[in-house]
Amino acid sequence: MSTRNSDTDHARRDAPGDDDPALLDAVFTQAPLGLYLLDHDLRPVRRNAVARGGDTGIGGHCAGDFAPGYDAAELETLARQSLQDGEWIRDRLIRGLAPGDPSSDRVGAVSCFPVESPTGHRYLLAIIEDVTERQAALDRLDILHTAHRQLGASLDAIGSAEELTDVAVPRLADIATVDLLDEPLRGLPPHAGPVDPTAPLRRAAFRATRGPGRGIGEKGPIPRGELSTYGAPTPYSQVLHDGRARLVRGLRGDEDWLTADPARGRRLTGLGVHSMIVAPLTAHDTVLGLLTLYRDRRTDPFEQADLDLAVELASRGALSIDKARSYARERSIATTLQRQLLPKEPPELSAVETAQVYLPGVVGPGGDWYDVVPLSGARVGLAIGSVNGTGIEAAALMGQLRTALRTLAVQDMSPDELLVRLDETARVLTDEQRNTLPPGADRLPDGLASCLYLVYDPIARTCVAASAGHPGPVLVGPDGEALPFPVERALPLGCGDKCYETTTLELAQGSVLALYTGGLMSGWPRTGESGVSGASGEADEPGGADEPGERFGARRAVLERALVRAGEEELRELCDRVVYALLPEQQREDAVLLLARTRALPDEQVAVWTLPDDPAVVRTARRLAEHQLAAWGLEELDFVTGLIVSELVTNAIRYGVPPIRLRLINDRGLICEVSDASASTPHLRRAKSTDEGGRGLYIIGRLAQRWGTRFGRHGKTIWAQQDLPADRP
Structure with a gap:
């Protein structure tokens, strides 16, 4: 007990007093951070050696003077806010210039909190820590995180290149360009191995910070989409040759390599570029193009850490561009397959005059198809349908279903009987697909496809129709008036419904039947179209899984109005007029329109x-x-x-x-x-x-x-x- 009291008394004797000036001197002398003590007028009273690079003089008469190089107005605002509100401000980032090197940027973390002396005077203690390197590392990590979120959103090589420049500017560079070889842009597989330095590259993307005196347009010195060739030997040609990134600092304009490409050299020096990075866009050990970053407005040059970041960005961007290339190639193959499986040109028939248009969607060709089948007795079969999904698989399934439909149609089956047989074929194809699905894959929908089939007899002048989940046709009489043609929509093919109802209608000579797929109705209605129902009695029927009935009815009304003068115009012109009215922009899904003008056999x-x-x-x-x-x-x-x-x-x-x-x-x-x-x-x-x-x-x-x-x-x-x-x- 006596020992404990003795230790306590000894500690009390060694502890300084609350107002011991030696303790305050030790804090200001030994602290590794910049310490500033401001009075109630925000005038600097005291600061340590770190705060002024060894100079302990006070100097300065306002808050902005106590930390040279940083934004004085921002510092004063923070200090006054903390002193008046009595709240602590912690690690607020401010930017400025290093006093010893005005060309170098720096970042400081400012903390402020008020203190009160024993005499009741209020002061403000400010702490500033130089976190330039730490913040630069965090900024680079944030850029990588942004790249991870944004790159790859586009399925187009140009869009992927623009995403890459958007990530780089302005956070890493003042100017960014992406130049690609032609193969990735056209969806072709690029050539393996080193790229010929003289190979032409196409400008895919350009982005620059905006400001007065830039001397360049929004599209850059080289217009987007234009071919250009880099001189050799230059950093660009060297990167194409060996696939290794280059960092060029202290660009003065008299470098030897600029003489190999004088036009580009004049542009660089004219813009005031002082440092640049050229990184290869490499995917699967194949160079697809170049990512070039420039700094002209920012005073600090690129560093090795920036080069490493640029290489990482180029790598991720190249994967995104290569994915877009692969998608473009698959889309091109699927589109070619789709067009090969569709009728080349419908036959000339006495029963009907036909015209059609097929428009592939931006997400890739799907399984939309149509057919015009000559039948016995001068009759004709008209078919239109859509397979679920997109790509090569949907196109292949479409080809199988169309072949099956044509085989059944030439056997002179009635529309309802034909759909029953076609439904059996669709169920077999669906089962085959399900058997090939990997474990854990999403289950295929029950409906494989929709189909509408009509048979027109020019002698009896009757049309018989049946539908398996497909919208009925739009019918316009010879006088241009829309007429009802109600067709009951049964379940889609592959559901095993086997209950298809037929609708028989007598048509006047010169009537126009419009058969279409859901992609034609997928656009947004224009002003004044919402809520308009068509004369066909199908305004409540959806045009697709996500198509509200009201909008579908409005779109059918637009189609009917586009066919008002059907008896006066060629069907090919009518097809174009319908496309202009319903699809002012490129549609997301496939769209097929089949027009048939009826004739009567004398x-x-x-x-x-x-x-x-x-x-x-x-x-x-x-x-x-x-x-x-x-x-x-x-x-x-x-x-x-x-x-x-x-x-x-x-x-x-x-x-x-x-x-x-x-x-x-x-x-x-x-x-x-x-x-x-x-x-x-x-x-x-x-x-x-x-x-x-x-x-x-x-x-x-x-x-x-x-x-x-x-x-x-x-x-x-x-x-x-x-x-x-x-x-x-």
């Missing part, structure tokens, strides 16, 4: 007879056909047509069910049709030499260019088509 080009169920009528049927061919001036086809009529009528009498009907159609080919009420399906087979029959369809198949069977509500029709003589139009 009555004099069709001959129909109802025949009795009697074998003796076969000879009569042949004579009727001969007389009709003579009226049409097709006597050259008498013999072949007589054989076809004999075989078809004989089969209908022998195996069919009355009534029996014979029809001849003089279209782009001579079509012979025999119908009966039976649902039995004839099959072509090769008869043996000992067989007495079974050669009828084989003979027809050899005589006619095309033949087939189609089924209706009340029986079947067997048809055969011959080509017209060469001298007939």
